[in-house]
Amino acid sequence: MKLILTGHDYRYAVEQSLLAFFPTERPVYEGEDVSQAAVALTLEGDCAAASTELAVNGRTARGAFQTRLPERADEYERERLKQRAVKLSFFAAARSLTGVTPAWGALTGIRPAKLAAGLLEEGLTPQEADRVLRDTYFVSQRRRRLCLECAQAGLEAKRELDPKEISLYVGIPFCPTRCAYCSFVSNSVERSFHLVEPYLEALLKEVESAGALVKDLGLRVRSVYMGGGTPTTLTAEQLDRLLGRLGEAFDLSGAVEYTVEAGRPDTIDAPKLAVLRKNGVDRVSVNPQTMEDAVLAAIGRRHSGEDICKAMELVDRAGFPHVNMDLIAGLPEDTPQGFRRTLDRVLAFGTDNITVHTLSLKKGSRITLEGSRIPTEAEVAEMLDYADPALRREGFAPYYLYRQKYMSGSFENVGWCRSGGTGWYNIYIMEELHTILSLGAGGSTKLVDPEKNRIERVFNMKYPLEYVQRPEKIAANQRAFREFYAARG
């Protein structure tokens, strides 16, 4: 669809609105296109007025939205209000043209719970915040409930944080094979086995220098998350070396949570799990994504649903206090019936965390290129409509949620837990509550100053080889980390 923006350059806001209604359309700014959206913004005094003229397949519709820009609002708030006016005008036009109201209404951001948390912090009751989500943003009843529950979990987590606390992320960007939908920086070990050991050696050095830095700045580690990739692609001996070094370099005695992703069942064995337990890991995440063999094959996994059951027996025997399992709604070749069977089987494992993702197909994912059969938006909606009440019936409540670009149906990813099973790191990172120091390749350190509402990101080297070859980047990132805390005081 051709986008014509006048009086503003809120491309991202308009593109997000476009995807919510027309997921197969891609924005273009040059040339001609059969569909077109002209989105204008005018400012007069303290008023911002946005209008959208939509033309799709010979049909047209118009939407408008006006808002006041309060004098006391700072530049950040004024920008937010102007973008909101633009999105709401697009929403009004698209809704009138299609007759459809998306599940998330006019809410397009990645973190819907952040908006709800802001409303609650302003002093609104949950009922009042619910009305804002309904009347201003047209969010469906089920999503409003999700949003408010996650916002409340986020505020609870925020109340317990100390400004001197940070979390640690450790990236292991290797997997046994690459999943078809993968958009992470992950190398299959089949192709990059030779890099694992040099990568680990470089990482051990970074662990040491980062530990000294954190100590020097008087910071304390509140949670640790090792992800990737699949950390359990490493051998038991390699894991022991890494976790041992982490324990020596950082004081983890005050950490409320230590998670390691044991994502792929084909990487799990008893010696590795014993190493994790010995080193203080109290939460693992096993991510089958589906229990259906045909779907596992379609996404490039070389294991069966039965292998997942065997891996879960080992995890159970190892005695982790908390276990998460990740599922994805909307995988190629899956059906609502298949997803239902998967969720029922996963519920039977009795874990205290289940995360339900919706498939997001970013550019470059193999499936996008190969054109496998992807479930329709209505089928994905059916899967999620089954998951929500089924999880609640089993005693789960949602505690964090986020959305991504190019998600099926523009839906959401939701972390669910039983009482006492909250995965704190997930809330800290999603709600941007405190600094996450990221070690290894592929990640980024997020520096957060909650008092000044300031967030900075420092990117690590993307790929294992450049991470190994460019240690000076680690040193530069650590300098940026130190400077941020020096400025914060």
Ligand code: SF4
């Ligand atoms: S397990 Fe995760 S990180 Fe690894 S290839 Fe599959 S999707 Fe990518």
